[in-house]
Amino acid sequence: MHPGESVQDRTESRLDRIRGSAPPRRHDARTIAALTRNPGCARRGVLDAAGVDKDLLARQVGFPAAFGQSRFAIVRGNVFEARVKADGCVDLLRMFHECLGSEPGGTEPGGTAAGEPLLVTGDAEPDETLAARHERTVAALRTASGTDRPVLITHPLLRLAVGGQDVHLEPDLVLVRPGGLFHVVEIKSFPVIDGQAEGEKVAAAAIQAAVYVLALRRLLGRPDAVSHDVVLVCPRDFSNAPMATRIDVRRQLLVLDHQLARLSAVDALVAALPPDLTFDLAPGPDGRPTRPAAELAAGLSRLDARYTPDCLSMCELAFRCRHEAAGRTAALGPSVREELGGVETVAEVLELAAGTRAPTADQAEAADRLRTTARMYAAGLAAGPATEHAAGDRGPTP
Amino acid sequence: MTAISSYARALAAASGTAVPTATVRHVHLAARPLILVPLAMAGEANAPLAAMVGTERERPELLVVPQPRNRDLRFAFAARLAEIFLPYVLGFAADIEELTNGPRTVDAPQLIVPNQAGVAFVRLFGRSTRFRTTTGDYAVEPSVPLLGRWLTFFAERAEVPGSSLMPAATEMLSLHWATGQSALEDANLAALMGWIDPPAGADGPAAARLAEDPRHCPPAGPTTDPGFDNEVLAPAIAAYDAVTDPSQLPDAVKRLEEALHSQLQPTWDLVWRALDRLRVLPGGASVPGRWEVDRSRYTGFHTYMIEEGLPQARRDGAVAAARRLNRMERAQASYDAERAFDDPLVMADHRVTGEAFLGSVVAVDRDRRVPNGRGKGRLVTRPLVTLRTEDPVRLALGMKVVATRRRRQECVVTALEPCDAGILVTLEAQNGMGRSAAPAPGSVPEVGESLCYSSVLADGVRSATMPEAEDTPWTHGGPPQPYEPSEQDTAEAWE
Secondary structure, eight states: OOTTOOHHHHHHHHHHHHHTTSOOOOOOHHHHHHHTSSTTOHHHHHHHHHTOOHHHHHHHTTOOOOOOOOHHHHHHHHHHHHHHHOGGGHHHHHHHHHHHOOOTTOOOTTOTTTOSOEEEEOSOOTTOOHHHHHHHHHHHHHHHTTOSSOEEEESOOEEEEETTEEEEEOOSEEEEOTTSOEEEEEEOOSOBBTTBOOHHHHHHHHHHHHHHHHHHHHHHTOGGGBOSEEEEEEEBTTSSOEEEEEEEOHHHHHHHHHHHHHGGGHHHHHHTSOTTOOOOOOBOTTSOBOSOHHHHHHHHTTSOOOOOGGGGGTOTTHHHHHHHTTTBGGGGOHHHHHHTTTOSBHHHHHHHHHTOSOOOGGGHHHHHHHHHHHHHHHHHHHHSTTSSOOOSOOOOOO | OOHHHHHHHHHHHHHTSOEESOSSBOSOOOSSOEEEEEEEOTTSSSOEEEEEEESOTTOOEEEEOSSTTOHHHHHHHHHHHHHHHHHHHHTTSSOEEEETTEEEESSOOOEEBSSHHHHHHHHHHHHHHHTOOSSSTTOOOTHHHHHHHHHHHHHHHHTSTTOOSSOBHHHHHHHHEEOSSOHHHHTSHHHHHHHHSOOTTOOHHHHHHHHHOTTTSOOOSSSOOHHHIIIIIHHHHHHHHHOOSGGGHHHHHHHHHHHHHHHHHHHHHHHHHHHHHHHHSOBOTTHHHHHHHHHHHHHHHHHHHHHTOOOOOSSOOHHHHHHHHHHHHHHHHHHHHHHHHHOHHHHHHHHHHTSEEEEEEEEEETTOEEEOSSSTTOEEEOOEEEEEEOSOOOOOTTOEEEETTEEEEEEEEEEEEEETTEEEEEEEEOSOSOSSSSOOTTSSOOTTOEEEEEOOOGGGOOOOOOOOGGGOOGGGTSSOOOOOOOHHHHHGGGO
16 A cells, blocks of 8 residues: 555545446446445445446356347337427426425425426536536536426436446436426336336335435535425337326435445455455457356355345346355245244254254254254155045145 | 255255245146237336247247337337237236126236246336327327236236236245345246256256356346347347348348247246246145135226226225235235245255244044033034144134144144153134034044144235225325326326
């Protein structure tokens, strides 16, 4: 360590080395939201902080992720967003008015007297740098809070520090009410049928919106200026007609705040790694990775993964981690692991159950129960009509 | 997860093949079920894309929506599905047996889908079709709203524990086998069957991994593989859209049909293989009883469709919802109890938790008589039976228990005392001994008998009485509005 180099700088340079020559993959609202699930996974924590392309890495070690998005879903998403924003968002404003109501302070989201909303576009302009676009957003946000008309800012570019790095975020819409209250608006193309939507999708949208709320609060420096009520705009029933729903994201904000604070722990994780550890894929002249899979796999084994079956739906490396977790009770699901007394491996479970392994002090209770379970399982199986055994209880008499 | 099923997963993981968690079959399997494998278009709100449907393994019917974004084609699909579905469903209505409390059909239709997502598809497709009008703007075939109401009926029954009117293949398999993977992965029908019935030369894990690869094995739907969407389906739909000469339409449709057939056929075969595996198991003793309930519900709904036939409400009113919840809880309780009484391997779960125990009778006070507690010095027969067990009993005094082999006799726990290497449980028999003062022969257990008593009984759920729907209090939104068909119902899906 050179004199004058801070812990942050050192971590930063270590993370750069871990990523190697590839450009960093920055967090977005989705990946930040994913951090709140399985936050204890050091492997994901370090790789995400370093901005490693996990999808490419998983491919190179022979466990490609099964994530893909159907063209149809993308088309529908774009068509719906365009429809929502059509006609100067007047319709949208009416819906906001209905779902947000008026505040005690008398500010109307629809701005009754002022009429039409002021539309500000935050979308990228040709040749505009991220920094310039962000500056433009900041200026627009500051001006908006002073007007007496409702203001809608499309695709503002926000910035949030995640694990010591700035991440750029792009909410679909931000609504600024005449009194200066900000609302984050998310446009999603999953349907709300008879007032109900798929719980998992709503949960994902809520946490994503919470990321934007947090970013906006930090940017404005005034937490109370950004409402914890976000607006979710979805198609109604089986149609393409939009409807707005208010969602309170206070709980998600608490979780996020907590997780982002914990992310600084990456410093400690990185410090414990060998200095030459890198996941550089060494792309050849044609851009294809040339780094041997075995080397990368050896590197991965230095990073502890906390695999649960949930990972399969959210992490690119999940198949690799599942492969490593074979034979562990965690791979069977958290509730199964718990039922098996939290014993680490399947082999241990079966040996404890068979009484061929002496339990440790804290396994005693679990071992006792496992022995009982094994005995009951064998007896139950033997007593069933499907087997030739006729001993013991044969179930009900007709 | 229960102790037994978790332990079974560990066994399966170690051995590389699924292990049984049931010794008898707990679902009813119809002699001629209707299998439905639906596919929906990604991103859209329950837009049907294709379906393979039929009652004959060798002759499935393939239905395809060439452009799922076209609402007319969607409802044309619904009409074609109704042509197959309605004759099958209504075909069971004629054969009726008269019971004291009304008629009941002697059999009922059974709709089988591959997985839980298939059940959800049927529910939503029922929702999108049951309100359609057959006249005026946006008219559909008369069979379409009928189809919607029947699909909704099946979807609602599918939520009731123990009902076999619309089971999902994955759920049926998971009820009878444990795999060495997680429940989440078991939702993939092909992977689940890979563990239960691996192809020759492969073990469970290898077969399951192969089954997860969409290039090797298409997903069981209704969501299609994104790779298939982008590489095969999108170009084929684009080609269909691009047709300007009507004579070329059949070719474009044929290309789509072939593509979708390749995605559906493997799942179709898997569902039938799953049924083969399940049919081998002997049926549980209480299965016919639960099927009788399904037959009654089917008969009742058929009568309703003839007499009133209005579509089911979008959402239940407060009273209806509370009643429904209560019915489901009762159904769950009796289903849990019945399965355990039918199957010693399910009972094993209750034995692990101490809610049931297996013991041998060590003492019997057969002719014990006690005052009936209602005065007048009358005596009633209440024999005492003492059993010794080594099971980890967790019962409390006063709890009701019933033996698997003496299901008509309720007993109450009156004493629990530890003895060498076990527990002595004393039970007081309450009934099932005949009318005379001395218990009928064989009606009281005898010394040396081995019995399994369980406290998991069907009558555990009680509910407060509910007000009539028209008396719904304001706290619950007041009396619900009666349903009236409106313009909005029919316009919505065309916007």
